[in-house]
Amino acid sequence: xxxxxxxxxxxxxxxxxxxxxxxxxxxxxxxxxxxxxxxxxxxxxxxxxxxxxxxxxxxxxxxxxxxxxxxxxxxxxxxxxxxxxxxxxxxxxxxxxxxxxxxxxxxxxxxxxxxxxxxxxxxxxxxxxxxxxxxxxxxxxxxxxxxxxxxxxxxxxxxxxxxxxxxxxxxxxxxxxxxxxxxxxxxxxxxxxxxxxxxxxxxxxxxxxxxxxxxxxxxxxxxxxxxxxxxxxxxxxxxxxxxxxxxxxxxxxxxxxxxxxxxxxxxxxxxxxxxxxxxxxxxxxxxxxxxxxxxxxxxxxxxxxxxxxxxxxxxxxxxxxxxxxxxxxxxxxxxxxxxxxxxxxxxxxxxxxxxxxxxxxxxx
Amino acid sequence: xxxxxxxxxxxxxxxxxxxxxxxxxxxxxxxxxxxxxxxxxxxxxxxxxxxxxxxxxxxxxxxxxxxxxxxxxxxxxxxxxxxxxxxxxxxxxxxxxxxxxxxxxxxxxxxxxxxxxxxxxxxxxxxxxxxxxxxxxxxxxxxxxxxxxxxxxxxxxxxxxxxxxxxxxxxxxxxxxxxxxxxxxxxxxxxxxxxxxxxxxxxxxxxxxxxxxxxxxxxxxxxxxxxxxxxxxxxxxxxxxxxxxxxxxxxxxxxxxxxxxxxxxxxxxxxxxxxxxxxxxxxxxxxxxxxxxxxxxxxxxxxxxxxxxxxxxxxxxxxxxxxxx
Ligand code: SF4
Ligand code: SF4
Numbered sequence: 010x011x012x013x014x015x016x017x018x019x020x021x022x023x024x025x026x027x028x029x030x031x032x033x034x035x036x037x038x039x040x041x042x043x044x045x046x047x048x049x050x051x052x053x054x055x056x057x058x059x060x061x062x063x064x065x066x067x068x069x070x071x072x073x074x075x076x077x078x079x080x081x082x083x084x085x086x087x088x089x090x091x092x093x094x095x096x097x098x099x100x101x102x103x104x105x106x107x108x109x110x111x112x113x114x115x116x117x118x119x120x121x122x123x124x125x126x127x128x129x130x131x132x133x134x135x136x137x138x139x140x141x142x143x144x145x146x147x148x149x150x151x152x153x154x155x156x157x158x159x160x161x162x163x164x165x166x167x168x169x170x171x172x173x174x175x176x177x178x179x180x181x182x183x184x185x186x187x188x189x190x191x192x193x194x195x196x197x198x199x200x201x202x203x204x205x206x207x208x209x210x211x212x213x214x215x216x217x218x219x220x221x222x223x224x225x226x227x228x229x230x231x232x233x234x235x236x237x238x239x240x241x242x243x244x245x246x247x248x249x250x251x252x253x254x255x256x257x258x259x260x261x262x263x264x265x266x267x268x269x270x271x272x273x274x275x276x277x278x279x280x281x282x283x284x285x286x287x288x289x290x291x292x293x294x295x296x297x298x299x300x301x302x303x304x305x306x307x308x309x310x311x312x313x314x315x316x317x318x319x320x321x322x323x324x325x326x327x328x329x330x331x332x333x334x335x336x337x338x339x340x341x342x343x344x345x346x347x348x349x350x351x352x353x354x355x356x357x358x359x360x361x362x363x364x365x366x367x368x369x370x371x372x373x
Numbered sequence: 374x375x376x377x378x379x380x381x382x383x384x385x386x387x388x389x390x391x392x393x394x395x396x397x398x399x400x401x402x403x404x405x406x407x408x409x410x411x412x413x414x415x416x417x418x419x420x421x422x423x424x425x426x427x428x429x430x431x432x433x434x435x436x437x438x439x440x441x442x443x444x445x446x447x448x449x450x451x452x453x454x455x456x457x458x459x460x461x462x463x464x465x466x467x468x469x470x471x472x473x474x475x476x477x478x479x480x481x482x483x484x485x486x487x488x489x490x491x492x493x494x495x496x497x498x499x500x501x502x503x504x505x506x507x508x509x510x511x512x513x514x515x516x517x518x519x520x521x522x523x524x525x526x527x528x529x530x531x532x533x534x535x536x537x538x539x540x541x542x543x544x545x546x547x548x549x550x551x552x553x554x555x556x557x558x559x560x561x562x563x564x565x566x567x568x569x570x571x572x573x574x575x576x577x578x579x580x581x582x583x584x585x586x587x588x589x590x591x592x593x594x595x596x597x598x599x600x601x602x603x604x605x606x607x608x609x610x611x612x613x614x615x616x617x618x619x620x621x622x623x624x625x626x627x628x629x630x631x632x633x634x635x636x637x638x639x640x641x642x643x644x645x646x647x648x649x650x651x652x653x654x655x656x657x658x659x660x661x662x663x664x665x666x667x668x669x670x671x672x673x674x675x676x677x678x679x680x681x682x683x684x685x686x687x688x689x690x691x692x693x694x695x696x697x698x
Pocket of ligand 1: 058060090222287288289313319643
């Protein structure tokens with residue numbers, strides 16, 4: 010059995026850690042590229058959302074590397090993600106791929122459903138070990154988040170452009186290569202050192218909050234590297250959703266409480282959105298309100314074309330922006346999105362934010 | 374003067390109108406609806422909604438706009454879930470918020486959440502909440518709810534017997550027994566607001582009827598049959614409308630009297646992208662049942678639709694002759 014899984018930013022670091030710890034052989038799909046996307050799009054329903062198409066592309070590419078089993082998270086709606094695995098599997102079948110599919114999701118009938126699926130993957134490992142494996146994956150996701158948060162702060166302040174990204178790659182590699190839970194702390198210390206050694210200078214920076222659909226927030230290929238682009242433009246970025254949150258929601262079934270997350274955002278999202286709408290639509294609004302309260306200069310919403318929860322959020326964001334004066338930009342991505350257009354839009358948005366700030370200073 | 378409650382002729386109007394109308398009327402309100410969708414309604418809707426919204430949602434905005442000045446209340450319930458462990462669509466969850474934030478000059482809104490996700494049983498509690506806007510007497514509310522339910526049950530049975538909703542709203546007598554139907558039967562599968570709103574689908578139903586086609590829709594299939602086919606899926610489908618569409622379509626592929634299937638979807642519709650793929654895949658795997666996938670948005674042109682329907686009907690007729698039906 011060679012297990013693969015879809016990419017979503019650095020998620021592979023956590024899943025790989027968890028599975029390898031449990032002695033499962035894995036095939037990490039090649040990083041998502043234009044080729045992955047066009048391969049996936051070619052065989053996906055026209056209006057499926059971009060993560061769906063990339064998943065499919067990942068599976069097709071992983072199959073060439075010998076993968077024969079897919080593990081995927083699932084869900085129970087209302088958004089499409091909960092039915093991704095089943096439809097993707099049907100498509101792969103019709104294309105002649107011989108994949109075994111294992112979906113880890115809240116059980117429909119009885120917890121034993123989920124447990125037996127986990128057992129299928131982990132074989133005769135004890136439950137104690139399985140839980141340690143999952144915790145290892147979760148610990149890695151937090152380590153990844155910490156590094157990315159550092160990078161978002163450092164990029165606009167780095168002395169030589171690009172230094173942060175080189176360091177981040179190196180630091181993430183340390184985390185990815187750690188095979189045992191007991192060594193993770195040391196790797197974290199070392200990787201933090203790498204980040205801290207980046208020469209910076211104190212500058213005045215603009216602050217932008219990224220909100221929107223989780224996959225496009227976490228996957229640099231999908232958002233065309235927006236964090237880096239903004240960093241280079243002198244913007245400090247924060248994100249409404251982090252990897253550890255996804256891992257908690259989908260691998261721990263939400264057992265870890267108290268991450269900065271859903272509950273805070275849900276409270277913030279009223280009066281604009283008073284009900285959950287699937288996906289992270291409510292967090293998008295809540296995040297926007299939160300960033301406004303926290304004194305950020307602007308908010309960017311990112312979503313894949315046809316993403317339902319985010320279209321609801323997009324519909325009410327203008328009135329948030331009007332009420333608060335907070336500039337909001339919406340970025341919709343699909344297989345036609347071009348880098349050049351994005352750069353122009355980002356530059357214009359950042360100019361606007363800079364003007365706003367200067368104006369506010371004059372008034373003060 | 375009775376209070377006037379406006380129900381937009383959009384979204385699940387086509388599924389629940391008799392229930393809602395009877396309930397409010399029994400409480401002494403006057404119920405009015407917006408007219409049929411027109412170009413003007415759509416134009417208004419386009420102004421109020423984001424480009425990315427699907428056509429039915431844009432049209433729904435237009436209907437709210439058409440009602441807002443002539444009613445005391447607009448009724449746009451938040452339809453979270455109408456059946457255990459199922460949803461409608463994220464956009465239904467957020468529709469009342471979208472309306473509040475995007476439409477100016479609204480009258481009072483009744484946007485009670487209907488959420489049956491975690492429980493079986495009836496919706497009395499939610500109806501009490503709805504009724505409380507205009508009536509304080511719990512006995513009256515109970516009676517109105519009962520009456521509304523039985524109206525609804527009669528409506529549902531007329532639809533199951535083969536009537537289309539618009540007809541079943543008015544015709545309370547049931548289907549005239551006109552003997553066996555010799556016309557070829559085509560199944561139309563799609564969300565109710567897409568297949569029964571003749572503006573949205575550019576008169577699809579009428580065109581088919583004028584071509585001598587007998588039409589059945591997913592809503593004409595009894596719940597029991599829908600569920601037994603939907604039950605063959607590896608995983609429960611968690612969209613109520615999608616489950617009905619897939620269950621009914623799978624049933625149609627098994628039913629020799631069905632000579633073709635038209636799947637009607639909204640451009641960029643999320644659930645349709647998944648269920649449509651499942652349906653089309655099933656039809657293709659089964660063999661050569663004629664299948665037409667119509668995708669609708671505000672730019673869909675009449676000419677294109679006509680050509681595609683004609684081509685489809687040619688297939689239906691050829692296929693029928695070949696198999697000697
Ligand atoms: S949240 Fe959006 S992108 Fe993600 S599965 Fe749902 S519809 Fe697709
Ligand atoms: S189900 Fe499709 S057509 Fe209906 S509201 Fe949702 S996205 Fe629009």
